[in-house]
Structure formats: C-alpha cells, structure tokens
Amino acid sequence: MTKRLSDKVEDYLKSIYHLSKGEGRVSTGQIAEDMDVSPASVTDMVQRLAAENPPLLDYRKHQGVALTGDGKKAALEIIRHHRLLELFLHEVLGFSWDQVHEEAERLEHVISEEFEERVAAVLGNPQRGLHGEPIPSRTLEMPDPDCCHLQELRTNQRGRIQEVNDDDPGFLRYLAAQGLIPGVEFEVIGYSMYDDNLRIQIGDGKEELVLGASVTSQIQVKVLE
Amino acid sequence: MTKRLSDKVEDYLKSIYHLSKGEGRVSTGQIAEDMDVSPASVTDMVQRLAAENPPLLDYRKHQGVALTGDGKKAALEIIRHHRLLELFLHEVLGFSWDQVHEEAERLEHVISEEFEERVAAVLGNPQRGLHGEPIPSRTLEMPDPDCCHLQELRTNQRGRIQEVNDDDPGFLRYLAAQGLIPGVEFEVIGYSMYDDNLRIQIGDGKEELVLGASVTSQIQVKVLE
DNA sequence: ACAAAGATTTAGATAAGTCTAAAATATAAT
DNA sequence: ATTATATTTTAGACTTATCTAAATCTTTGT
Ligand SMILES: [Mn+2]
Ligand SMILES: [Mn+2]
Ligand SMILES: [Mn+2]
Ligand SMILES: [Mn+2]
Numbered sequence: 078m079t080k081r082l083s084d085k086v087e088d089y090l091k092s093i094y095h096l097s098k099g100e101g102r103v104s105t106g107q108i109a110e111d112m113d114v115s116p117a118s119v120t121d122m123v124q125r126l127a128a129e130n131p132p133l134l135d136y137r138k139h140q141g142v143a144l145t146g147d148g149k150k151a152a153l154e155i156i157r158h159h160r161l162l163e164l165f166l167h168e169v170l171g172f173s174w175d176q177v178h179e180e181a182e183r184l185e186h187v188i189s190e191e192f193e194e195r196v197a198a199v200l201g202n203p204q205r206g207l208h209g210e211p212i213p214s215r216t217l218e219m220p221d222p223d224c225c226h227l228q229e230l231r232t233n234q235r236g237r238i239q240e241v242n243d244d245d246p247g248f249l250r251y252l253a254a255q256g257l258i259p260g261v262e263f264e265v266i267g268y269s270m271y272d273d274n275l276r277i278q279i280g281d282g283k284e285e286l287v288l289g290a291s292v293t294s295q296i297q298v299k300v301l302e
Numbered sequence: 303m304t305k306r307l308s309d310k311v312e313d314y315l316k317s318i319y320h321l322s323k324g325e326g327r328v329s330t331g332q333i334a335e336d337m338d339v340s341p342a343s344v345t346d347m348v349q350r351l352a353a354e355n356p357p358l359l360d361y362r363k364h365q366g367v368a369l370t371g372d373g374k375k376a377a378l379e380i381i382r383h384h385r386l387l388e389l390f391l392h393e394v395l396g397f398s399w400d401q402v403h404e405e406a407e408r409l410e411h412v413i414s415e416e417f418e419e420r421v422a423a424v425l426g427n428p429q430r431g432l433h434g435e436p437i438p439s440r441t442l443e444m445p446d447p448d449c450c451h452l453q454e455l456r457t458n459q460r461g462r463i464q465e466v467n468d469d470d471p472g473f474l475r476y477l478a479a480q481g482l483i484p485g486v487e488f489e490v491i492g493y494s495m496y497d498d499n500l501r502i503q504i505g506d507g508k509e510e511l512v513l514g515a516s517v518t519s520q521i522q523v524k525v526l527e
Numbered sequence: 528a529c530a531a532a533g534a535t536t537t538a539g540a541t542a543a544g545t546c547t548a549a550a551a552t553a554t555a556a557t
Numbered sequence: 558a559t560t561a562t563a564t565t566t567t568a569g570a571c572t573t574a575t576c577t578a579a580a581t582c583t584t585t586g587t
Contacts, residue, residue, distance in 0.1 A: 085574065106534060118575055120536055125573085139535060139582060169394065170420040180414055187408040195395040310544065331564060343545055345566055350543085364552060364565060 079147075084186040087155045088112065089122055090133060093144055094152035099219065102141040153217040158185040158193060160206035160213075163243075165196045167207050174207055174253065175246035208249075209240035209259030209297070225300065227275065228293040235264045235301040242295035255286055257296065304372075309411040312380045313337065314347055315358060318369055319377035324444065327366040378442040383410040383418060385431035385438075388468075390421045392432050399432050399478065400471035433474075434465035434484030434522070450525065452500065453518040460489045460526040467520035480511055482521065 082090075092111045096103045105123060109116040126148070127136035133148035144152060162181040166172040172180065188196075197203075197215070204220065206212055211220040224239040238261045241252055252258065256279055266285070267276030273290040307315075317336045321328045330348060334341040351373070352361035358373035369377060387406040391397040397405065413421075422428075422440070429445065431437055436445040449464040463486045466477055477483060481504055491510070492501030498515040 083573075104534080105536085114574090115576060116535065117537080117577080122574075124536095166417075170417070170424065172416070172420070176416070180417060183412040184409070187412055189405055191397070191401070192391075192395070192405060195397070199395065308543075329564080330566085339544090340546060341565065342547080342567080347544075349566095 082151060085122075086126065086133075087151065087186055089119075089126065090144065090148055090152040091155050091159075093134070093142060094149065094156065097143065098222075099144070099149060099152075102143045104141040108142075150217055153213045153219060155185050156219075157213040157215075157217065158188055160210055161193060161196050161200065161203075162188070163207045164200055164203055168200060174243075175249035177207060178243045178246070205259070208243040209238070210243075211240075222297070223299060224297045226294055227288075227296040227298045228273070228290060230265045230275070230298065230300065232265050232268050235262065236298035237262045237301060238296060239299045240297040248295065252296075256284070257286075262301065307376060310347075311351065311358075312376065312411055314344075314351065315369065315373055315377040316380050316384075318359070318367060319374065319381065322368065323447075324369070324374060324377075327368045329366040333367075375442055378438040378444060380410050381444075382438040382442065383413055385435055386418060386421050386425065386428075387413070388432045389425055389428055393425060399468075400474035402432060403468045403471070430484070433468040434463070435468075436465075447522070448524060449522045451519055452513070452521040452523045453498070453515060455490045455500070455523065455525065457490050457493050460487065461523035462487045462526060463521060464524045465522040473520065477521075481509070482511075487526065 089108070089112065092108055093103050096107050096111060105116055105119040108123070109119045112119070123134055123136050123142045126133040127142070131147045132145050133151060134142045135145055136142045159181045162184050163177040166177045166180055167174060194215075204212055211222070213219045227236070227238075230236055238257060238259050240259060241249070241257070243249060261279060263277045263279045265275055266278050267287075268274070269276075273293070274287050275293050276285060276287050278285050314333070314337065317333055318328050321332050321336060330341055330344040333348070334344045337344070348359055348361050348367045351358040352367070356372050357370050358376060359367045360370055361367045384406045387409050388402040391402045391405055392399060419440075429437055436447070438444045452461070452463075455461055463482060463484050465484060466474070466482070468474060486504060488502045488504045490500055491503050492512075493499070494501075498518070499512050500518050501510060501512050503510050
C-alpha cells in the first residue's frame with residue numbers, strides 16, 4: 078500500500094537516479110539544472126522527499142541528496158515504464174526514434190502495472206530500449222552499464238555503440254543520418270587533444286566522421302577486444 | 303495555441319458533457335455527485351472555467367452551467383481519446399472489457415494528437431467503442447445517439463443492445479456473463495409496473511432474463527421495426 | 528587565515544484544487 | 558404569503574509545486 082507518488086516526484090527521483098547513476102550523492106544545483114527549475118524549488122522538494130515515510134532520499138544540508146532503497150526502487154519503476162513505452166511506441170505505433178521520448182515522458186507516470194506487464198509481453202520482454210538503454214527487469218534489477226563514453230576512447234581502439242542520449246530529437250535525427258545507432262561498430266582513427274575531436278571510421282567501409290566532445294559525450298560504447 | 307488544460311479540468315468538462323449530453327444546463331450539485339467532490343469545490347471550479355479566455359462554460363449563479371462551443375470541443379477531444387484508448391487496450395494489449403475504463407481514464411489526458419491519430423489508424427478508424435459508445439470523429443463531430451434506454455421498452459418490442467455503461471467493472475462482468483453485450487438482439491416479453499422489472503428473451507433461443515431498473519437504465523438500445 | 532565568490536537554504540508569494548462550516552438563495556409546503 | 562427545507566455560494570484553511578529575493582553556508586584564492 079505504498080502511497081502513489083505524483084508525476085513531479087517521480088521526475089525528481091528519475092533525475093536524481095540519472096545524475097547519480099543510482100549511487101552516490103547529487104547536489105541540489107545539479108538537479109535544478111537538469112529539471113529546469115529554481116534551486117529553491119529543489120531544496121524544498123528534496124526536504125519533503127527526505128521527510129516522507131519511508132524516506133525516498135537521504136538529504137543533508139549543503140551536501141546534496143542520495144536515493145534511499147525506496148527512492149531507487151521508485152526511480153527504476155519509472156525508468157522501466159519509460160523505456161518499455163519508447164520501444165512500444167516505435168514498434169507498435171510506428172513513432173520515429175526521435176519522437177518517442179517526449180510521449181513516454183508523460184505516459185510513464187500513468188500506466189498501471191498491468192499495462193507495463195502486457196507491453197513487456199507484446200515486446201517479448203526486451204532488455205534494451207530503443208536508444209540502447211538497459212531496461213530494468215520486472216523485479217527492478219538494473220543491468221550493469223558495461224560501457225563507457227565514446228569521449229574516453231583513443232586512436233586505434235575499436236568499439237560498438239551501446240546507448241545514445243535520447244532527449245533531444247534534433248540530435249537523434251543527426252545521429253541516425255550519420256549512421257550512429259546502437260549496435261554499429263567503429264574504430265577510432267584520430268584524436269585531437271586541443272578540441273577533443275575524435276575521428277572515427279564506421280564498420281569496415283571508408284566512411285569517416287569527425288565528432289566533437291558535445292557529441293562523443295552523449296554516446297556510450299562498449300570497447301571491443 | 304490553446305493553453306493546455308489540466309487533467310482535472312478535462313474531467314470536469316467530460317462530466318458536464320455526459321450529464322448534459324452536450325446540450326442544456328447542469329447543476330453544480332449533479333457535477334459534485336458525479337465527480338465525487340464537494341459542491342463547494344465544483345462552484346469554485348466552474349467559476350474559474352467560466353472566467354477563462356475563451357470561456358469553457360456558461361455559468362449563472364444558482365442556475366448551473368452549460369458548455370460553450372470551446373468547452374464542448376475540449377470535452378469531445380477527451381471522449382475521443384478515452385474511447386479510442388479503451389478499444390486499443392482491448393484489441394492490441396488484451397485488456398478485458400471491464401479493465402479498460404480505469405486505465406483509459408488516466409491515459410486520455412496525456413496522449414498527444416500524434417498518438418491519437420496512430421491509434422485510430424491501427425484500429426481502422428472505428429466509429430464505435432468497446433462498450434458500443436459512438437466515437438467522436440477526428441473533427442469532433444459526435445454522431446447522434448439514435449437509441450434509447452432499455453428501461454423505456456415494453457412487452458413485444460424488439461431491440462438491439464447499442465451501448466452499456468462502462469464505469470463499473472463488476473457490472474460489466476455481470477453483463478458479459480448474461481450475454482448482454484452490444485450487438486445482441488432481444489425481445490421484451492414482460493413488464494412489471496410496480497418494480498419496473500423487464501423480462502427479455504435474447505436472440506431466438508429460449509434464454510430468458512429478468513432485469514431490474516438499475517440494470518435496464520444502464521443499457522442503451524436501438525428499437526427494431 | 529580570511530575575504531570574495533559561489534552554492535544552498537530560508538522567507539514570503541502565488542496558483543490550482545480541494546475541504547468544512549457558515550451565509551445566502553431558491554424551492555416546496557403549509 | 559410565510560416558513561421550512563434543500564441547494565448553492567462564500568469564507569477561510571490546507572497541500573503541492575513553483576517562483577524571487579534575501580540570508581546563510583562552503584569553497585577558493587591569496
Ligand atoms: Mn527517453
Ligand atoms: Mn516524466
Ligand atoms: Mn470508459
Ligand atoms: Mn480522466
């Protein structure tokens with residue numbers, strides 16, 4: 078009989094989960110930035126969530142917050158909804174991969190466990206989302222990331238695109254146009270230390286791309302070999 | 303650029319639409335009863351909706367409210383969402399006909415026009431919902447009801463079930479168990495004027511049912527011949 | 528070690544939606 | 558036509574979520 082959380086609370090928990098990757102502390106300022114609200118609003122909200130029964134956050138003045146077990150569970154529930162919904166919107170309703178995020182952002186808060194189960198079943202209990210994100214299991218276990226940011230790779234390293242940032246439709250269309258989609262393999266063939274540009278070659282074709290840090294920081298890859 | 307209405311506002315407009323059947327005035331008391339909130343809350347809300355720009359309601363003190371053109375359009379938009387969603391939940395996700403209403407009640411407020419269009423397309427642009435209700439068109443025209451309550455029929459009249467009240471799961475399971483579903487034809491073979499019980503025979507089998515007023519008032523039928 | 532800068536928290540306001548209790552109005556009954 | 562009853566509206570309060578401006582910590586640079 079865990080009391081139903083509001084949409085806003087769910088979005089706060091999700092934001093904190095993403096910023097902390099499930100562990101560690103996050104500052105109120107980071108949350109304010111990510112959620113596009115004032116720092117004062119965040120302080121107020123996190124104090125309320127820390128005072129909940131059971132508490133959803135561990136809050137200490139001037140030292141940010143960490144998710145409690147309950148807070149993390151609530152966040153993972155919504156993240157599971159979000160990622161299943163994105164896949165469903167694409168596979169069943171034909172939404173394009175840059176349109177699904179916004180729609181899922183609203184739907185994630187209102188679907189029942191029944192809906193979640195049925196969608197998962199229709200999709201064959203997938204473990205990865207439309208943009209390559211791992212989907213928490215029914216029991217809310219989140220698989221390890223087993224990948225790092227493309228940004229961190231250097232010349233001669235090979236990798237496979239694992240996951241891309243999905244909250245900017247324009248960026249997603251750009252990625253698709255360049256062939257930078259989850260599953261694609263590549264080799265780093267150059268690095269410029271002054272601007273952090275990375276030159277990569279996709280597949281075994283001669284297709285080359287030069288990507289800036291603001292692109293490579295939004296792509297997660299698995300290093301090969 | 304019509305400002306986005308809140309879920310609550312949409313539910314008020316929908317309630318007023320149903321109570322007034324799109325025309326005429328409705329008292330604040332009726333709305334309070336239907337929405338399960340206090341009369342004071344209703345008065346407050348209808349005054350706000352009447353003060354909107356453009357106004358969604360016509361309100362006169364102590365004389366109830368009527369939907370304006372804009373209010374009616376907003377109500378029909380949500381009713382279209384609701385009925386398309388119920389059908390979708392049943393046809394695509396396998397929800398039973400007594401489960402869909404509750405889920406649709408929440409989803410109706412958050413789906414985009416894009417979602418609405420795609421669902422309608424997947425379903426083949428249906429004109430009737432899962433419980434027989436007419437579905438407003440894309441342009442928000444509501445087809446005429448062309449039917450009346452089963453309650454009003456008398457001995458020897460034949461009819462076809464057109465539409466049933468869908469907000470009580472138990473009632474829907476009861477109807478399904480009795481074979482009282484939209485499309486089924488029957489003949490009234492008896493009427494008891496003291497308790498308003500109706501005796502009906504379904505199809506041409508010898509299956510007979512006796513139905514009280516609280517059942518017959520929740521079923522809409524088309525009179526045959 | 529201390530002042531300046533930066534981040535966070537408090538204080539005070541506002542808007543939406545709800546409630547209960549009291550006041551006002553309308554309807555029905557004598 | 559008055560009085561009694563029922564309905565509706567107002568008044569005052571509360572909750573959630575947000576803001577701006579002011580106060581208070583923390584961190585950093587010298
Ligand atoms: Mn997303
Ligand atoms: Mn969201
Ligand atoms: Mn319904
Ligand atoms: Mn609703």
